[in-house]
Amino acid sequence: MTIRDEDYNQFSDMVYWLDPKHPNYDPSLKEGRIKQYNGQKYQILKIKTEPSNGMQAMAIAPLDSNGYPDTTQLTVAFAGTNFGGDWRDVVTDGQTVGLSMEQLGWNPGQAGSAQEFADWINLTYPHAVVTTTGHSLGEYLALMIAAENEWRNVGFNGPDPYGILSTDAKKWIENNPGMLTNYRNFADLIGNLMGNGTGAEIMIGYTKGSPANPLDAHALTLWKFDEDGRLRIPDNTYALMDGQQLEQNLMSKFVTSMYLLKTLEAKLNASGGGLSGTEEIYLDATLARSIVTTASSLLKVAMSKVITHCQEEMDKAEELWNKILTSARGASSDLSESEMESQLSTVGFTKARIVNTPNEKYQQKIQEAKEVGETFESLASEINSKIIAVVQQDQDLARQLQF
Incomplete structure (x- = not known):
């Protein structure tokens, strides 16, 4: 199944409810429990709480068609700061976010506790496709853990953890753009702390100006989603995005598409690379093809935004040059065209520069966007071929999938 932006938003909220001091505390959140969100059932595989520093985290997996947890795709959610009841969260905010320190005196820090949880995930589910999520301090931790463990991240309103990352994690981020997605609101003073060293930021314009209460712009409930569970980006946001932001938005969509295929590939490679009816892995052929089609569609939309933006900027540059020439002609009618352009060049106005x-x-950006599309199409074709090859080897599965 596809886990959507709206689902990550829900998980980022739900993990707060592990804290008995939180107003929405839910004592039914226990390991092994089945919960339903946005029409899909999930099982809570593991809960991590650390009394010394107030950290809460959980690992969850969607249920497959037979009611079993699909551990090929896991979500690890980290809770943010409970300002209303847990002073340990506030200490961690100052320690981990403000000082970029994993440990301060007696307090081991939530960063260390979060990595301990990640170590358990890696040991218990070594072949799982993992995505981290969180809100505020939770997204800070989720970004850090994703970078350190080479996982994907989709979260909300998180300060940037670049200062606390290892050298290897920083190198991995540089080589894997789009793996980290930190949705931020322009007016959010808290979530926009610590810059954007990871490059994960996608800035969205959900509020106008600065609200009287800064927490209003930081709220997890502020985010809106379309009927397919995708984050709804206001039209004015694309106009506000610079080239780097548009590229990050494109790469985030691309990674989303790749993860759909990577999850499918993990299913196909279960138990040493083969599928059989006895393994109770049922892949609906229509769903498999839909994954590829949907992923291609998402990527094309993002590519279109980048290409349109680049084309508009090129048109603006040409328009600016023409305006400069028109003004110069009016002020220097006695000069020839070449003499006029020569005079403009002395003050830095040249067609080459403008x-x-x-x-x-x-x-170059347009070409890069097209190359990303070609890479994806090649991978999609490869995955489709693999589906067909596996099904041909397993007639029982072929009957189930009705190829």
Whole structure:
């Protein structure tokens, strides 16, 4: 199944409810319990709480068609700061976020506790496709754990943990753009702390100006989703995004698409790379093809946004140059066209600087976007071929999937 932005938002909220001091505390959140959110059932596989520093985290998996947890795709959610009841969270905020320290005196810090939980996940489910999520301090931890363990992240309103990351994690981030997605609100003073060293930020314009209460712009409930569970991005946000933001949005969509296929691939490779009816792994052919089709569609939309933005910027550059020439002609009617352009060049106004150089950069971005699309299409074709090859080897599965 596809775990959506709206689901990650729900998990980021639900993990807060593990804290008995939280107003929404839910004592029914126990290991092994089945919960239903947004029409899908999930099992809580493991809960991690650390009394010394107030950390809460949980690992959950969706249930398959037979009611068993699908441990090929896990979500690990981390709770943020409980300002209303747990002073240990506030200490961790100052220690981990403010000082970029994993340990301060007697307090081992939530960063260390979070990595202990990640170690358990790696040991228990070594072949799982893992995505971390969280809100505020929870997203800070989720970003850190994703980077340190080479996992994917989708979260909300998180300060950036770049200062606390290891050298290896920083190198991995640089080589794997789009794996970390930190949705932030323009007006959120808390979530926008610590810069954007990880490059995970996708800034969304959900509020106008600065609200009287800064927590209003930081709220997890502020985020809106479409009928397919995807984050709803206001039209004005694309106009506010710079080239880096648009590229990050594209790469985030691309990684989402890749993870759909990676999860499918994990199922196909279960138990040493083969599938059989006795393993009770049922892959609906229509669903398998839908995954590839949906992923392709998402990527094309994102690519279109990037290409449109680049084309608009090139048009603006050409328009600016023409305005400069028009103004110059009006002020220097006695000069020839070449003499006029020569005079403009003495003050830095050249077509190469205003039009040609920026256009080369935008053309390169367009080409990069197209290459990403070609890479994805190649992988999608490879996965489809693998589906067909596996099914042909297992007639029992072939009957189930009705190929």
